[in-house]
Amino acid sequence: MxxxxxxxxxxxxxxxxxxxxARFSYKIGPTIAGRIGQIRVDVGDKVQAGQVLAEMDPVDLDERIAALDAAIRRAEAAIQAAEAQVDDATARQDYAQTQTKRYEQLWKTRAVSEVAVETKRQDSQVALAALSAAQSNLVAAQQDLQRNRADRDGLIKQRENLVLCAPVDGVIAARNAEPGTTMVAGQAVIEMIDPxxxxxxxxxxxxxxxxxxxxxxxxxxxxxxxxxxxxxxxxxxxxxxxxxxxxxxxxxxxxxxxxxxxxxxxxxxxxxxLPELPALPVIPNAAVQTVDGKAGVWEVEDGKVHFVPIRVGASDLDGDVQVMEGLLAGDEIVVHSASRLTRTSRIHITDKPAELFK
Structure with a gap:
C-alpha cells in the first residue's frame, strides 16, 4: 500500500x-491541644459555610471564663470604691487649701500664730498626698478591670475556636479522628474540599x-x-x-x-x-522505517523502491507526521508491505492492506 x-x-x-x-481543600482542626467532644458530619456529607462540623471538649474553659467574670465584677466594685476615695480625698484637699489660705490671711493681722499657719500648710500637703494615692488606686483598679476583660476575651475566642465550622460550601473528604481522641494544635480533624x-x-x-x-x-x-x-x-x-x-x-x-x-x-x-502548525509535507506515521540506524521512507519511483532518509517533525493523533527534510509534496511512498523491503525488492501496489498479510 x-x-x-x-x-x-x-x-x-x-x-x-x-x-x-481539588484546587481548594481545607484541613480543619483546633488551634490549641484538646480532646474531641463530638463530630457532626461524615465523609461525603455536603456542608454549608458556617455549619458546625465538630466540637472540642472545653475542659475547664467555661469555669475559667466564669472566674474572670467574677474578677471583672470585683474590679468594677474596686473602681467604684476608688472613685469614692478620690472624691473624699479631693474634698479634704480642697478644705485643707481653704484653711491654709484663711490662716495665712489671719497671720497677716497677727490673729493666729505662725505655728498654726505651718500646721495648716502641712495638713494641705497631707491631703494632697492622700488625693494622689486615691487617684493611683483608681488607675490600678481600672487597669485590673482592663486586664481581666482582655483575659476573658482571649478565653472566649479560645472557646469559640473549639467549635470547628465549615469555611465554605463543600463536601467532607476525610474524617481523621473520632470523639475522645486527643488532638494537638493544627492537627486536622476534618478535611473538606470545594467540589x-x-x-x-x-x-x-x-x-x-x-x-x-x-x-x-x-x-x-x-x-x-x-x-x-x-x-x-x-x-x-x-x-x-x-x-x-x-x-x-x-x-x-x-x-x-x-x-x-x-x-x-x-x-x-x-x-x-496544540496550535495548528505551518503547512509542510505530511505522510502517514506508519510509513517511517529505520534502516541502518537512519529514519526514512521507501520511495516509489518508476515501479522500483529506494530508501530515502528523512527528518520528521510533529505528528497528530490521526497518525500523520510532518516531514522537515527529505521529501517533497507529491512523492509516492510505501506505507505497508507484505514483507521487509530492500533495494532489490519487486513490488506490486495495492489499495487493500489486508491482502498484504494473507
Whole structure:
C-alpha cells in the first residue's frame, strides 16, 4: 500500500495521564491541644459555610471564663470604691487649701500664730498626698478591670475556636479522628474540599510538550464515566517539572463539572489540542522505517523502491507526521508491505492492506 506526500497543516495533540484533584481543600482542626467532644458530619456529607462540623471538649474553659467574670465584677466594685476615695480625698484637699489660705490671711493681722499657719500648710500637703494615692488606686483598679476583660476575651475566642465550622460550601473528604481522641494544635480533624474546584493534575512527556500553554482546549476521559470525553481547558502550566520522570506538569479544569463528581485521586486521560502548525509535507506515521540506524521512507519511483532518509517533525493523533527534510509534496511512498523491503525488492501496489498479510 502506498501514499503520496501532501502539503498541508496539521493540528498536533498532546496526550497525558493525570489524577483528579481539588484546587481548594481545607484541613480543619483546633488551634490549641484538646480532646474531641463530638463530630457532626461524615465523609461525603455536603456542608454549608458556617455549619458546625465538630466540637472540642472545653475542659475547664467555661469555669475559667466564669472566674474572670467574677474578677471583672470585683474590679468594677474596686473602681467604684476608688472613685469614692478620690472624691473624699479631693474634698479634704480642697478644705485643707481653704484653711491654709484663711490662716495665712489671719497671720497677716497677727490673729493666729505662725505655728498654726505651718500646721495648716502641712495638713494641705497631707491631703494632697492622700488625693494622689486615691487617684493611683483608681488607675490600678481600672487597669485590673482592663486586664481581666482582655483575659476573658482571649478565653472566649479560645472557646469559640473549639467549635470547628465549615469555611465554605463543600463536601467532607476525610474524617481523621473520632470523639475522645486527643488532638494537638493544627492537627486536622476534618478535611473538606470545594467540589466546584475539581481539576486534573496532568503529566506530559517533556519531548512532546512543546507548545503546551494556558488556555488550550482539552478532552478529559474519566474511568468512572465509561470512557466518555469531557471538554476542558489548560488552566495552568506548572513552573516546576518532574526531573525524575522527565515530565511537565499542568492543571486541566473541566468546562462543566461531570455528574456524578469523580472521586479524588481517580486516574484520567487528557488530550490537549496544540496550535495548528505551518503547512509542510505530511505522510502517514506508519510509513517511517529505520534502516541502518537512519529514519526514512521507501520511495516509489518508476515501479522500483529506494530508501530515502528523512527528518520528521510533529505528528497528530490521526497518525500523520510532518516531514522537515527529505521529501517533497507529491512523492509516492510505501506505507505497508507484505514483507521487509530492500533495494532489490519487486513490488506490486495495492489499495487493500489486508491482502498484504494473507
Amino acid at each position: 502506498t501514499a503520496t506526500a501532501e502539503t498541508r497543516a496539521i493540528s498536533p495533540a498532546l496526550f497525558g495521564i493525570g489524577t483528579v484533584e 466546584k474546584s475539581l481539576w486534573i493534575n496532568a503529566r506530559f512527556d517533556q519531548i512532546a510538550a512543546t507548545g503546551l500553554r494556558k488556555g488550550l482546549p482539552a478532552q478529559i476521559t474519566l474511568r468512572s464515566h465509561g470512557g466518555a470525553s469531557i471538554s476542558g481547558k489548560v488552566s495552568r502550566v506548572e513552573v516546576l517539572a518532574d526531573s525524575v520522570t522527565e515530565e511537565n506538569l499542568a492543571k486541566v479544569e473541566f468546562e462543566t463539572l461531570p455528574d456524578p463528581l469523580p472521586p479524588i485521586g481517580e486516574l484520567a486521560e487528557v488530550t490537549v489540542a
